[in-house]
Each structure stands twice: as C-alpha cells, then as structure tokens.
Amino acid sequence: MKRKLINSFLILTSSTLITKVFSLFNRMLLSRLLDENGMALYILVIPTLSLCITLAQFSIPSAVFRLISHPKYNNKKVIISALCICLATCLLIMGGLLFFSKIIALYFLKQSDAYLPLLCILPFIPLVGISGIIKNYYLGREDVWNLSLAQLFEEVSRILFTYIVIQQFHYLPMTYLVSIAILAMSIGELTSILFLMLRLKRKINWHYHPISYFQKHFIFKDMMNIALPLTGSRLLHVCYNFLEPILLVSILTKLYIGESQIHLQYAIINGYVISLLVTPTFFNNVVLRLLIPILNKDIAYNRLEALKKHVFYSLVICFFISLPFTLIFYFYGDVCLQIMYNTTKGYRCLQYMCIPFTIFYLQTPLSATLQAFNKNKEMFMMSTFEVIIELICLIILIPRFHVESVAIVMLIGLFSTLMFSTYFVYQLVYRRKKSL
Numbered sequence: 056m057k058r059k060l061i062n063s064f065l066i067l068t069s070s071t072l073i074t075k076v077f078s079l080f081n082r083m084l085l086s087r088l089l090d091e092n093g094m095a096l097y098i099l100v101i102p103t104l105s106l107c108i109t110l111a112q113f114s115i116p117s118a119v120f121r122l123i124s125h126p127k128y129n130n131k132k133v134i135i136s137a138l139c140i141c142l143a144t145c146l147l148i149m150g151g152l153l154f155f156s157k158i159i160a161l162y163f164l165k166q167s168d169a170y171l172p173l174l175c176i177l178p179f180i181p182l183v184g185i186s187g188i189i190k191n192y193y194l195g196r197e198d199v200w201n202l203s204l205a206q207l208f209e210e211v212s213r214i215l216f217t218y219i220v221i222q223q224f225h226y227l228p229m230t231y232l233v234s235i236a237i238l239a240m241s242i243g244e245l246t247s248i249l250f251l252m253l254r255l256k257r258k259i260n261w262h263y264h265p266i267s268y269f270q271k272h273f274i275f276k277d278m279m280n281i282a283l284p285l286t287g288s289r290l291l292h293v294c295y296n297f298l299e300p301i302l303l304v305s306i307l308t309k310l311y312i313g314e315s316q317i318h319l320q321y322a323i324i325n326g327y328v329i330s331l332l333v334t335p336t337f338f339n340n341v342v343l344r345l346l347i348p349i350l351n352k353d354i355a356y357n358r359l360e361a362l363k364k365h366v367f368y369s370l371v372i373c374f375f376i377s378l379p380f381t382l383i384f385y386f387y388g389d390v391c392l393q394i395m396y397n398t399t400k401g402y403r404c405l406q407y408m409c410i411p412f413t414i415f416y417l418q419t420p421l422s423a424t425l426q427a428f429n430k431n432k433e434m435f436m437m438s439t440f441e442v443i444i445e446l447i448c449l450i451i452l453i454p455r456f457h458v459e460s461v462a463i464v465m466l467i468g469l470f471s472t473l474m475f476s477t478y479f480v481y482q483l484v485y486r487r488k489k490s491l
Contacts (some may be wrong), residue, residue: 073203073207074203074206074207074210075334075337077207077210077211077214078210079334079395080210080214081210081213081214081217082330082395082396083394083395083396083397084214084217084218085097085217085236086395086396086397086398087397088217088218088221088222088225088232088236089221089229089232089233089236090229091319091322091398092229092315092318092319093229093232093233094322094326094396095315095318095319095321095322095326096166096168096169096172096229096230096233096318097172097233097236097237097326098321098322098325098326099164099166099169099300099318099321099322100164100169100172100173100176100233100237102293102296102297102299102300103159103164103173103176103297104176104179104237105293105296105297106293106294106296106297107148107152107176107180108179108180108183109286109289109290109293110144110148110290111141111144111145111147111148111149111180111181111183111184112141112144112183112184112187113140113141113144113286114286114289115137115140115141115144115184115187115188116137116141116184116187116188116190116191117191118137119133119134119137119187119188119191119192123191123192123194123196133192134188134192137188138185138188141184141185141187141188142181142184142185144184145180145181145184146181148180149177149180149181152173152174152176152177152180153174153177156170156173156174157170159173160173163301164300164301164304165304165308165314166314166318168229168230168233169230170230171230171231171233171234172230172233172234172237174234175234175237175238175241176237178238178241179237179238179240179241179244182241182244182245182248183240183244185248186244186247186248186251189247189248189251189252190202190205190206190247190251193205193251201250201251201254202251204250205247205250205251205254206247208246208247208250209243209244209246209247210243212242212243212246213239213240213242213243213246214239216238216239216242216243217235217236217239220235220239221235221236287435287438288434288435288438291438291439291441291442292438292441292442294442295442295445295446298446299449299461300321302449302450302453303317303321303453303458303461304317304318306450306453306454307453307457307458310454312457317458320457320458321458321461323400323401323404323458324401324404324458324459324461324462325461326396327392327395327396327398327400327401328401328404328405328408328462329408329461329462329465331384331388331391331392331395331396331405332384332405332408332409332412332415333415334395335376335377335380336415336416338376339373339415339416339419342369342372342373342376342419342420342423343419343422343423346365346369346419346420346423347423347426347427349365350362350365350366350423350424350427351427353365353427354427354428359484362484363484363485366420366424366480366484369419369420369423370417370420370421373416373417373419373420374413374416374417376416377412377413377415377416377417378413380409381409381410381412381413384405384406384409385406385409385410388402388405388406388409389402391405392405404459404462407462408462408465408466411466411469411470412466412469414466414469414470414473415469417473418469418472418473418476421473421476421477421480422434422476424480424483424484425476425479425480425483428483430479430483433479436475437472437475437476437479438472440471440475441468441471441472441475442468444467444468444471445464445465445467445468448460448463448464448467449461449464452464
C-alpha cells in the first residue's frame, strides 16, 4: 500500500513537474519577446480570458471525470451530454465576448490596445471546452500516460508557435504580438485534442439518426448536479479577478495616476510576484489527488483515528513542501525573478509575501478533508465570504496602498479561508466522538 502510494506520488509529481517546466519556459519566453508594456497588456487580458473559460466550461469537464470514474454511467452518454452542454455554453459566451469586447477594452480595462487580444480569445473558448472534456475522460479512465503526453505536446506546440511567429513578425505593433501570444493558447489546445483523439482505441460511429440518438444518450440532470456547485465557487473567484484590474484603474485614475503606470505596476505584482509564488504549488494538486481517496476510505470504514492522523500528517507534509520555496524566494527572490522574467522588479514585494503565503500550502489538506466529507455547501459559503472580504478590503486599501493592495488583499483572503476551513475540519474530525 505504502509502495503504491509512493509510486503514484512520484509518477504524478514527475509528469506534472515536466508540464510545469514547459509552462514556465513559455512565460519566460514571453517576458523576453514582449516588452514591459506588452506583458502588462497580456496580464491585463488574462482575467477576462479566465472569466470566459469558467463560464463556457461550466465545470462540465470536472463532471465528466466524476461520472466516467463511476461504474454506474455509460461513457458514451457522458461524453455526448458533456459535448452538447459545453458547446452550447461556448457559443453563448463567444457571442457575448464578440459583442462586448470593445466595451470591455475601452470602458472597463481603459486600454484600447486590449480589443484585438480580447477577440483572439474567441477560438480558444470552444477548443479549451472540448479539450477539457477529452482530458477528463482520460483521467476518469486512469490513463495518465496519454494525458501527460498530450499536456507535453500542448506546451511544446504553444512555445514553438509563440517563438516562431513573434520572431517572424517582431516589427508589428505590441497589440498584434500580444494577440499572437493569445492565439498560441488555441494552437496548444488544438494539438492536445488531435493527439488524444488519435489515441482513442474505439472507433467512432457517425451513422446514426441525430434526434433519437441524442434523446437516448443525453443525461442533463446528473451532469448539472455536479457542475453547478463547482461553477458557483469558481465563478466567484474568477469574477473577483475580472473586477480587480477594473477597480484599480477606476479608483487610481481618480487619484491622478496614469493608466500606463497602473498597468505596469499591476503586471509586476500580479504577473511577476504572484505568478512566481504560485509556481511550486503544483505539488498541492498532487497531494490533493492522493489524499482524497485515503480520506474517503477512512470515512467509509469509520476509522476516526486514522483520519485524524492522515489530516495531521498531510498538514505537516504541506508545510515542509512550502519551506524550501519560502527560503529561496526570501533570500534569492531577485535571482528567481531575473531568471524567470528577465527583471528584478517586485523583489521587495516578493520578500514580504513569501512567508505568509505558506497559508496557501496548508489549505490543501483542509480542502481535501472537506471534499471527502462532501461539504460542498460549506466550501461555497467560504468562497462567498472570501470574495466579499477581498472586494471590501480592495476598495478600502487601494487609495492608501495603490497597486500593492492587490498583494495585501490576496493574503487577507487566504488567511480568512484558512480560518474557516480550520474551524469546519476541527468540528468534523477532532470534535467527533466515535461514528463518522
């Protein structure tokens, strides 16, 4: 059992690490191909992209993973239902983005150069929806090998497209170069879709009557029962991330601070400092995926002492995972920023944030425990409180701390979520007497 767990940890960590390295290399490449204004524009567009993807996917890929891994459901029904729902939401969001992209660029982001990059998100929306469904199908079938290869090819194709095309058209205005970087995401998703489709062992039969076929294979209720609660929590955070740069620009421009200066400082805090801090947190996903099945068994077999032990040990492990990265960022943060983004701007902010950011690592085993107990309502409530607290604090702190308020508010949100999670886990695990 222990050997199997260690092997699973090593396999998952290795595959995730390789993918993460290529993703980091892509970010490093962009920081060298684009100047500071280009990176600021790129980072300014990303929250809108995240909002569109969250709305378009509607957590359908996560529902596919849950249903495919359950023996009760037929794989064909799950995939057909997921594709129908996801394509409908994707078309709706694409239409909305096409209509509102100019308004978002001019009146919300207050950056006219953002209009073309926002339009370049359009092909990415359906591709990432289809890709998410196929990837979660493979994940539900426990085919991690093909999934890891697909993610590797996705990152490689994205890097090659970015480098070749931007180098070829380097003389174009910066808004076009940023648009090329956005289009590279679509190329990566398309590559992974083609690879995974080629690796499918079953042949697809296209000869059927459309109406009767979809009536027979469409499962809407079960898909929505999983997707709706997940979408609610994700949407809250994505909406906050979407509003964050808009609030910054709206409030700070009234204080007579230039828009270009705001965009540049926001890129340093959000694009350099916070991106560097969250880089090693892929270990959290590995711990989460390994811990939930263990906690599920402890709860199913009423093993209260084993549950307490696993929660405690996972907290200790996550703390020790965070420790070396905290020390590296504190003492050698300027070197890390120079290697990653070819600049040392934001080093002082990185030093201030890296120690309290340990909270983020400790949150992983607490979230795994709440998921194992199926406390979706409590997790949604925590997300709601976190976003409300962050929004209020951001509005209050912007006039005093300007763009640095983004970093302060992030830490406040992490701390509040940790307090809520600790309370619920303590009540569920350590205050419980005997039965689970």
